[in-house]
Amino acid sequence: MKHSGLFFLALLLSLFVQAQDSTEVIEKKKYYTKALGEYAAPTINGILEDKVWEQVEWGGDYIEWQPDENTPPTHQTQFKILYDSKNLYIGVRCLDPEPDKIVKRLSRRDGFDGDWIEFNIDSYFDKRTAFSFTITAAGVKGDEFISNNGNNWDSSWNPIWYAKTNIDDEGWTAEIRIPLSQLKFSTEKEQVWGFQSTRRIFRAEERSVWQRKPVDQPGWVSEFGELHGLKNIQPQKQLEIQPYTVAKVETYEAEDGNPFQDGSDNSITGGLDAKIGITNDLTLDLTVNPDFGQVDADPSAIALDGFQIFFQERRPFFVENKNIFDFSVSQSQAGNTFGSDNIFYSRRIGRSPQGYPDTSDGEFVDQPDNTPIIGAAKFSGKTKNGWAIGVLESVTSQRQATIVNGSGDRRKEIVEPLTNYFVGRLQKDFNQRNSYIGGIITATNRENLPEELNFLHEAAYTGGLDFKHQWNNRDWYVGGNITFSHIQGSEEAITNTQQSITHLFNRVDADHVAVDTTRTSLTGTGGNVQIGKIGNGHWRFESGATWRSPELDLNDIGFQRQADDIRHYTWIGYQTLKPDSTFRRVGINYNHWSAWDFAGNHNYMQFNTNSWQNWKGNWFTNAGFNFAPIQYSNFNLRGGPRLRISPWMSFWNSINTDNRKKIRFSAFHNGRKAVDNSFKSYYVEAGFVYQPLNALRISAFPSLSINHDKLQFINNFDDVGGSPRYLNGEIDQRTLSMSFRLNYTINPNLTIQYWGQPFISRGRYSNFKHVTDPLAKRFEDRIVQYNDNQISFADGTYSVDENLDGLEDFNFDDPDFSFVQFRSNLVIRWEYIPGSEIFLVWSQDVTQSGNPAEGLLPSLGDNIFGQKPHNIFLLKATYRFVL
Template sequence: MAQEEKEADSTVTYPKRSYTTTTVQGLEPIKIDGSLNDPAWATVEWTSDYVEWEPDNATPPTQQTKMKVVYDDKNLYLAFYCLESNPENIIQRMGRRDDFPGDWIEVNIDSYNDDRTAFSFTTSVSGVKGDEFVSNNGNNWDVSWNPIWYVKTSMVADGWVAELRIPLSQLRFGNDAEQVWGIQSTRRYFSKEERSTWQPIPANPAGWVSSFGELRGLKNLKPQKQLEIQPYALGRYSTYEKENGNPFRDGTDGKFSAGLDAKIGVTNDLTLDLTINPDFGQVEADPGAVSLDGFEIFFQERRPFFVENKNIFNFNYSGGQDNLFFSRRIGRDPQGSAVGPGTAYIDQPNNTTILGAAKFSGKTKNGWTVGVLESVTAKEYADVIAENGQEDEVLVEPLSNYFVGRLQKDFNDRNSYIGGMVTGTHRQMHENVSFLHTQAYSGGLDFKHNWKDRTYYIEGNVVGSHVRGSREAILNTQNSIVHLFQRSDASHVQVDTSRTSLSGTGGRVEFGKGGGGNWRYYAGGNWSSPELELNDIGFLRQADQIQQYARVVRLFNKPTSWYRRMNFALEQSSAFDFEGNYNRMMYEMVGFLNYKNNWWSEFGAAHKPRIYVNSFLRGGPRWRYNEENYFYFFSGTDRRKKASFDLGYVHSEGKQDAFDLRRYVFRARYQPINALSMSLNLEYETNPSKTQYITEKAFNGMPRYILGNIDQETYSATLRLNYNINPNLTIQYYGQPFIFKADYSELNYVNDATAKNLDQRVTWYKNDQIRFEDDTYYIDENRDQNIDYTVSNPDFAFVQFRSNLVARWEYIPGSEIYLVWSQGITGLGDVNNRFSAIVDNQLLRQRPQNTFLIKATYRFIL
């Protein structure tokens, strides 16, 4: 009964707290030195009475915190006094920007007062800064936002102090004579892994920003228009193994370039960001990955210009990775190829040059969210030398223009919004790239409505697309892995070689309970019509599907004698295609448990009684997988400790031993001193399958789909080192070897693609039907002593190593110098070798490509 009463407390709502500030204009300016001795601080009183949020919600915190806020015509000032009865409990670990391994204090400011967005500023006791733009009522935190602000911390006898100065030009607000802003402050008390907040909130609030308290007393503030210009200069030098006879690979390359970024406050609400010839040489490389299913691998955007304010341009219409805008399309690898008859040597660019990009974005005090992005990428040519010595240039990417427009409007006291988005891609077409679309458009409308104090919600969207191009381009789209109009058993789609355009639709609707009490649930569905095509500037993994899903979650928020918090969830989903085929059903259970000693475990299990895949045979008939069961379990030690470890195991298997997956994960983190941290992530995976697709051949005028028994292994190791000399000078290292082995045997062919029994689904070649010579399988299927078709040996081993060593110095706020050393090796190994031999032969004994880079930026604030 006592436990039930405790848990019932999570439904309580708290009255909004209010803090009244005052101007200190005309007084001696506050000096940011962490001392709090300036006379201006005496003009306001401390506010305190922070309340524990996690783990024991609505109880007094272990240590109390105090806050003051004042302002002048140009700045907002905040002071925090973090009390500590035993100073030895204060953990002063260092980290790079936006990384806080020790004690910290944070303030969130909803200067729009829209209950949906906020500006977040965090400082650790060691003086490391973090800043994020918060959107979608706390569901999105954009760590790429890097405003200019100032902080100083200091240790005092009974705790530690943080003093902040935030220029008003870094915030967005209206021009009312007297304003009310939302405000929240959170303290992390590291030694007990405890969070306390100035404004009390439930353990799992329906919304983060909408739960803020109020900051009052803001009078006659003048919106500050932001004007910042940041030029850069860059020198790059690369060394690699020389290729005899290849003039494009003479062993060294050098390059100098320059560019410009600018941020212009058109109004206090709306900002114009510009970039000319941007460079992202300091950005970390993508992790290694191999896809055997034919689908594109999704990689996260890492480039600062596109990451900042990405929430505004987000239109995730399906609930997964599918999106109307995928910024990595801009500046992508050239899509054309210069390979041709008589070609001896090719020098092809790795990326498309972004000539320039502009981004106009922000949110007005009236609740309008606006985003417009425009970018132009250059023509890219590959230099070619023919076997006869003739030199030429071949176009591999046309001049392209990309446009994205986004608009949203809040209403109903900020409990609802409706919005829309449009995108456009235009290419200057030439014969060598006629396989690309000349134009591609997409658009959509979205909405969300919350009610009953944001406890319940309904949201949804609808999208459409239209692409144009040559017959070749549209034929390629119809036959691509995303669409597969050529599927032999599909009656609702068919290839039309005369088409020069395609139009499709998609969308999603979902409703659920997002707050209040200890239960959460939602249910919804989405669809993508067969003709939907977004991949010119968006991301769409697969069209022609209808999905349904539901989830219910039980939260346990109050600590007990053996756990801090835990939750359990049940999920169910199913999928169909537009022909009405019932393709998938899944039932899943997941859970998370945070123990009293701050160790943790997460686990899950699922049953998939029905799995049909339209794309498995790459245009052949629908394929049936055997029933699948899987489970996973991960557990780890207390991550506050100087040394912590995680272990994980994933196990999946199909009936009749049709396929199997086992993944082993080990993660370790170690911070021997406050300034140095390191982490190691090891993963090993085996994924054998009796029926891995290899190729399609013709036999007696009919397609023959060839499969094989694959012994698939993957190994990766990711090492990170961070050394923080001070909060503004850091050295970071990232290194990852990645090895993928695919060893095929026991070739077979599809007999009945939808048979339940694997032995009826495929037929294995007998010894008198197949022989292996000269790296080729020779197949006499009908045993007439004539070779009916051949299959090249599909075995391969992919080897990759990527590393970055970056020294970053923010010598003044907003201005930086980067020193970068990158290494890379990519090649093929011997699938018959062990991992140790592949590492020795293909990594340790190979000469890597080395790139040395120095980049300097300077931010002018005008």
């Protein structure tokens, strides 16, 4: 380790010396626009026939960016820009002597397929954020809000703008009109905006840019050219109102005798969303009785480790401007630092009720599926002075379950209290936009918790400070954050939190934590610090550390998998900058991680090397290898002692054929195996995308997962003959699924999309055992396995007689399982005028418990085909008023 440390220091020194070399200074290009003056505005038809375009010169002289940076592109591109008091107009000519080879693939908005031209506008001129407008040769629009200097591209931003395209003998042309109300800019009489344009020539998979941007130069927005000539334009305060109505019909299998499950339900709801420009920089979003129905269903998943599963947010109100509210606890280039952990996880708002009523035999329950949001407001934006501001306030209603008995008597029980959620976020740029410092604070308050919901926290507060400083032309950076949490509740609630899998203060061999059943609050901290180099040359690196104290708890409004963790990580990467006869680009990486708990136990060490390749024919491949010589788990025994995990190795590999072809294939597989064979797993996914027509795309991706673990947790028994039993078994788990998609685009504003996924996960247990020496080096010394004489099975229950005295010492339910699910969505979307839409949605769900003794395919078929699905039919209409 001493020699490896010296090598690492030497490498850092060489990188630092390299950084001191003078970096290439790229001259900023400038384009000078003009006002329309006395001319009429151009007609947006894509033909560039209006005389008004003659007022300004062509901008052009694009330079290739990918694959061979700083070389002439295959075909040149030209543009002109004009403006008036309300709009920005862009005319563009994409030269191409073979117009019949221009690829015009259709898709819905933000499809970004085929040939396209893109314009990025940094109207704040803050060199960190920008508005992106893309138009394809087929006329499909795409728009994204760029933040964090190009590290985040938010396609949920849907401004109102207009564009048309046309193909002629010289290539293709486009005309664009962008209302100034959709941009944010200052009140200065003469303005300078950051400006960049990118063109994609699809058949060559080539990107060229107006302002040269070296591939080894970090950042994106900071490297823009400049748009000059904007004079006497006034910021347009935004005022948009979007009412909606939803008609919903559900059908499902009726349950005999259950008055709440008669086979169908229907409803009609309505609401209102509004967007108000308080200033040109800051916007207030309001919603009354919002519709948060998801067009896309969450994919099926099952977890045996006990930790929660992270799902992406899809609800429009929360997705838009989500970058402002983001506060990741410990994302890193190296990964493996619980990168999904975040102070704000918006899916906590409007979640399914957390309580369930106590019932007796013969009683039926009408349990609400979700928690309605009474109202929500979001105040967000970024000022010209570099202040990023975000404030979100939301109130969810109290929810009650209705219980009825056989006599028809009804009662109600609260399953979710009235709850207020608040998030405040602030960041400030300084040092010529090379640095920032920021903070966040959240509050969750639940009103008048009844006794049956005493397990919930009455209040939860989290917060944090973050910073980043870049230097040497943004090649180098140092950054980090510190996080805190404070939760309050009843003794029962705080005890439950201490014993939850995130914390496990009750684990028997932990001297630095202990359950205190009298506590009514818990306060913890976390954070991250890192230094890295990501520009100027072939070499890159990042090194840092992250921690979560045992008491840190973010899960009331955030997402956190586990606490009591201190982790160090390092990533070193090398990448080529120029294509050669074999590859367009190649990257090689090295990573390592180590982790400790707050008692000082060294719980984890892992090494990784991987490489990715972009081949000359535009195929992509990658491969990686891991080795973990040290691993202990504080969580595997769910409150039992710290457990040694045998050293293991793993690999992964993927291949993707050229995505420009009408049919393309991809495959991915990985495997993991303990050196002593105590566990092994394998996962493979392979499939195809077929595009027989520009308007039609079909894809299918089946996958198979195999998990064989000789020490899979089942349950803990506190007292068996005077000592605890940490019961485990050998699991043989198989998971089979397939994701199928069909997208048909009638025109860019009218699309039909279908997604379906059959899913089955089956687990069979055998060779039951309990852990006796959890830290033993040899796997066989950690456990005692029960023989056939000690364990018997009858009526779905295993009975254990350890000392063979004829008396049962303890019993447990059969842990075998077979989870079968089929989910699908059919969505017809029509944007009948810009910003206003009609959705017709048909969603299906079949969820069953299969027979673990059956094979995967028979069990899948028996529990999907012939079953009555849960059908949801939705008709949603919105109209967007721009005032």
